[in-house]
Amino acid sequence: EPEVTQTPSHQVTQMGQEVILRCVPISNHLYFYWYRQILGQKVEFLVSFYNNEISEKSEIFDDQFSVERPDGSNFTLKIRSTKLEDSAMYFCASSEARGGGTQYFGPGTRLLVL
């Protein structure tokens, strides 16, 4: 069964460093999403992406965040200058464009900022 994959599974970085989280969505899906979950808190929507553009973003998704589909298979989330509070589990998801657009999630990347 097709699935969303994410790399790396864990990443440790120093405050102020740039990180790139990678996702490979399901191949025929056209919508892509990033969510995050800070330990002990809710899963929060960051951004959705379609046709090489951001279609919706939350207040969390400020200028330090960016997303890109650099090729036909990868979808990335870049955090330019990480802060301690960026430590979280980051989930990628993808969905078809038609119908209800059920979102299929990857296993997540656990980011720890020191």
Added chain:
Amino acid sequence: AQSVTQLGSHVSVSEGALVLLRCNYSSSVPPYLFWYVQYPNQGLQLLLKYTSAATLVKGINGFEAEFKKSETSFHLTKPSAHMSDAAEYFCAVSEFNQAGTALIFGKGTTLSVSS
């Protein structure tokens, strides 16, 4: 603004017992409601979703949920728990039933099943 509240961060049941995981929502428009499950080291997997077609929704693995507008609830149930049901369960709401729409999640409920 939409929000979801899951009552009980941890629920423990015995194998064969009824599973009841509670979810209440707040929405200014007719909501679309979802239950996702996350097994260790895996992504969130859709269990079921409510899109206004029927108030009782059946999902995978024997789970079902009932939409009750008067109670603003969408509780998840399973008549008989199995050890393999131990996981974290998330209730979510969205404003639209279409691709690209953000899901608003609850905090999650961890289900433990003992033999």
